[in-house]
Amino acid sequence: MCEIFPLETDRLRLRAWRDDDLPAFAALNADPRVMRYFPAPLSSTQSDALADKIRLFMQQHGWGLWALEVKGGAPFIGFVGLAIPADDLPCSPCVEIGWRLAAAHWGKGYASEAAEAALHYAFEHLNLAEVVSFTADANQPSRRVMERIGMTSKGESFLHPRLPQGHPLQKHVLYRLGQQLWREQQC
Numbered sequence: 001m002c003e004i005f006p007l008e009t010d011r012l013r014l015r016a017w018r019d020d021d022l023p024a025f026a027a028l029n030a031d032p033r034v035m036r037y038f039p040a041p042l043s044s045t046q047s048d049a050l051a052d053k054i055r056l057f058m059q060q061h062g063w064g065l066w067a068l069e070v071k072g073g074a075p076f077i078g079f080v081g082l083a084i085p086a087d088d089l090p091c092s093p094c095v096e097i098g099w100r101l102a103a104a105h106w107g108k109g110y111a112s113e114a115a116e117a118a119l120h121y122a123f124e125h126l127n128l129a130e131v132v133s134f135t136a137d138a139n140q141p142s143r144r145v146m147e148r149i150g151m152t153s154k155g156e157s158f159l160h161p162r163l164p165q166g167h168p169l170q171k172h173v174l175y176r177l178g179q180q181l182w183r184e185q186q187c
């Protein structure tokens with residue numbers, strides 16, 4: 001068991017998950033707008049199971065997909081953070097950065113602000129050489145976050161191994177950011 005390392009930005013707290021986050025997490029996972037670029041919305045049982053998996057990873061590593069809280073505002077709006085993809089992907093072994101926010105909190109820059117803090121943690125504390133991100137080809141909002149935080153795509157794509165052949169979301173685009181380029185972008 002590791003102590004979970006919290007992060008903070010001007011407007012947000014990236015913190016360990018609490019049991020009382022689960023209803024809000026289930027609500028966002030049941031929202032078809034949030035799950036538009038995933039195979040299907042999640043039931044509350046599936047949502048709780050995902051939260052358990054995220055929490056276990058964080059307890060094992062001390063970092064992960066942090067629960068996101070707005071300072072002086074909503075106590076839980078989703079997650080942003082780092083994960084190790086379970087599938088064998090073109091970037092494997094790799095650490096990915098990812099995000100999922102309740103729709104009421106889109107369009108405020110929260111995902112990008114939190115992702116910048118997670119990138120800082122990845123490069124300064126974990127000293128990773130590279131962080132990747134990937135999403136369904138059509139997921140423009142997620143691709144915009146990747147670009148806003150300085151990640152680039154060299155046209156790399158892959159067919160997601162967990163989606164059936166011919167599924168409209170199967171094609172995923174891969175973005176990368178190396179530590180050296182990240183450091184140059186900080187200047």
Ligand SMILES: CC(C)(COP(=O)(O)OP(=O)(O)OC[C@H]1O[C@@H](n2cnc3c(N)ncnc32)[C@H](O)[C@@H]1OP(=O)(O)O)[C@@H](O)C(=O)NCCC(=O)NCCS
Pocket residue numbers: 033034035037098099100101102105106107108109110111112113134135136139141142144145148
């Ligand atoms: C992907 C997702 C997190 C993006 O959320 P988002 O709110 O659009 O992203 P950001 O936090 O970067 O906010 C940027 C938007 O806020 C606006 N904004 C408002 N105030 C801002 C501020 N202070 N700083 C920065 N941007 C601000 C920007 O103009 C931008 O809007 P635009 O994209 O229409 O130009 C969100 O769509 C989501 O949770 N989707 C569902 C889950 C998902 O698909 N996850 C990815 C799977 S791989």
